[in-house]
Amino acid sequence: MRTEFIDPGAFRHEVAMEAASIVSDGGGGRSEIWSEVATFFALIEPVTARSRFGGDQTLETLSHRVTIRYRADVTSGLRLKHGRRILEILTVHDPDETARYLVCHTREIGR
Numbered sequence: 001m002r003t004e005f006i007d008p009g010a011f012r013h014e015v016a017m018e019a020a021s022i023v024s025d026g027g028g029g030r031s032e033i034w035s036e037v038a039t040f041f042a043l044i045e046p047v048t049a050r051s052r053f054g055g056d057q058t059l060e061t062l063s064h065r066v067t068i069r070y071r072a073d074v075t076s077g078l079r080l081k082h083g084r085r086i087l088e089i090l091t092v093h094d095p096d097e098t099a100r101y102l103v104c105h106t107r108e109i110g111r
């Protein structure tokens with residue numbers, strides 16, 4: 001079985017992992033609040049950048065592959081924050097099933 005090796009110096013981007021919680025706004029509605037769960041270093045690599053026109057506006061989509069050291073609490077639905085950039089986690093997998101690294105496929109929000 002092939003094992004992945006990543007230079008430890010490649011984990012140079014400090015990111016904060018955030019989880020959402022739903023709170024009542026007091027008027028019968030709800031709002032989503034994101035709170036920081038953990039902070040760690042990651043390798044962030046751009047994968048795709050797409051631009052399409054729809055509804056009289058340009059819609060841009062950026063995706064990234066984020067590699068981190070293994071953590072059992074990382075799941076899709078969470079997000080990573082790197083500076084002012086927000087990366088929504090779409091999928092998470094262990095590339096060589098050795099519980100050393102996780103690869104998160106993400107989509108950048110608000111760009």
